[in-house]
Amino acid sequence: MRKTKDAAPERGGLLNAVGRWGATKREPVPTRGHRESTQQPSRKGRKQLAFWQDALVVKELKALAVEQGMTQQALMSEAINLVFKKYGKPPIASA
Template sequence: MSRKPSFANLRDRTIAEPAASPAPVGGQGATTGPASRQGRKQVAGFFSPEMSFAMHTLARRQGRSLQALMAEAFNDVLRKHGESPIGD
């Protein structure tokens, strides 16, 4: 059985300058992202595994995306607190 290589011999090597990264594919820069995300901001949260499973299951059952269900939930919260729903 072969042994895993030791990284100890890499410790004394000099670090070479990183090569220039190739141009992004499709004209999309690293900071711009896909066109579908233009003008949008990420909203994220941490939930229990049970909540995650329930939401993914519901989305799959309804043939909708998790993002669409979250938008619906956020709009419901806005309505509940007297704010106008945003839509998407």
């Protein structure tokens, strides 16, 4: 259905509100290193370590943590320390 000329909306409503593309200078988006910290105090000085495993491995890890009454974080810290020990490194991972 075509609009007739007299039914056309006023021009520039949205464009005037937003501005033409590129006509306004946008604020730079802060990068990870420059934003204000909203980090939990318990994560200060720590880095996230993420890796991919099969779904069954993740399921077993979660179940083992529950069985042992510990968090997945604590269980993985224990595992990392066992790897360090195996290769002659000091156990420095903490939950």
